[in-house]
Amino acid sequence: MDTQICLIGNSRRTATDQMISELKLTTALRGITSYMADVFFTPPFKIANVSASRNSECLHLILMSASPGMLDGDHYRMYIHTGPGTSLKLQTQAYQRLYTMQQGASQHMEIQMDNGSTLHFIPHPLVPQKQAHYTAVNRINLTENCRLYWGEIVTCGRKLNGEIFHFTRLHIRTEIRYRQKLVLLDNLLLEPAIMDLSAVGCLEGYTHQGTFLLFDTHTGTDLPALADNIYNILESSAGITAGISLTAGPGIVVRLLAQGAELLYDQMQQIAALTQQHITQQTS
């Protein structure tokens, strides 16, 4: 398996051993239906449209990859533009594996959300394997009447193979702006060789970490009430240590710690789904 991966990797390398992959996606509205007005991608990306029907309000896409994961020198650049009034649910296909690296891999994601648009993006967990070195930057711009469901889960590696924090470096920076002002900045850096990740304040013995964000710039949304609802979900879930709070901007942040990826992923999807229901109830 590993040999094959290397072959695929080498075959698409440039002379400098860098591989830049791009994805650009713009949504637009036709009647009440959101559709892909513009889409462009280079390998290994692929997009599958799995919307319930041609007329469903929300565009539901699966971001697929022909690569089993990110290899050394892989750089992903993603631009997502949700047009006015559109609704996009972007899903990933599988866990994002980060393989052994020397120079490192990176992902840069720019998201522009126009007035009245909604984005749901809770990708599968990141699995940084031995000697993985990864940097990600997410920049999200919100305007009026936007709703963002955002999730991020970081694992310790292939835990069942005994690979617990054997990666080199993992740095994820997420910036959310509303009316051009920075309203949330999350700067997560894990460097197992020089940090005691199990220590108090860090991961405290847990191996998996997750962050869920809900940002809602509609004037009518009762964020404290939504936070109470999410808190009730968290309270009844076993095996997760979590905290929830209201952010500086119009948002809710949930931080979670657990011993497994599946548990966090399911929990996050559940939080997003129930929150969506509560918002519908609040606004109807």
Added chain:
Amino acid sequence: MQLHHLASLLHLSDPTLPVGGYSHSAGLETYVQQRLVKDVASAEQYIRQMLQVNIRYNDAAFASLAYDAATADDITTLLLLDETAEALKAPREIRQASQKLCLRLIKIFSRQQDLPLLTAYHQTIRNGNAAGHYAIAFGAYAAAWQIPKEAALYAFYYNATVGIVTNCVKLIPLGQLDGQDMLFRLQPALQQLALATLQPDPDRLGLCSPAFDIRCMQHERLYSRLYMS
């Protein structure tokens, strides 16, 4: 260091300064209630971690950068730091604590002297265009009074440490001498931290400590609370 520097620095970093620091535990109360911090050893571990993985990259780094911005009389950078600090403090109580401490600090010293940069910062906070954060005001005052930067940073860490130690003594509880012993043992660490914070690495500004954040957030919903954060 000249005597007037020492006078200003002692006043600025006095742990008994009435800014309300004593009413905040920054999540420690959760740790104590959950019995995660329960004796001298776990308290000292907590304090060292808080200083090394949290304060170093967050409040102390902001104090250091605010010091530089104030030295250069650069209000734009100072306000950008304020916006960044506000966006980084995800737990609500931690954000509000920092804002309250900032306003009270400015209230104490703005009566004495008109320092144009601090006046501008205060005005922007009052207009609602800045949040106001304690570490930023601290750094700006230290620069305005030309306190040597390393000394100012040492005092910043010292002030934070005294606050945590006092809270540990009260909450766990520990003996008064246990607290003083810890403070004494922490001196070399504080010195190293002050040096390490002279030029904060922009990449590491605001590094998140997931569990510290979680305990701060859990504090909002503790059944009984003595502290505001």
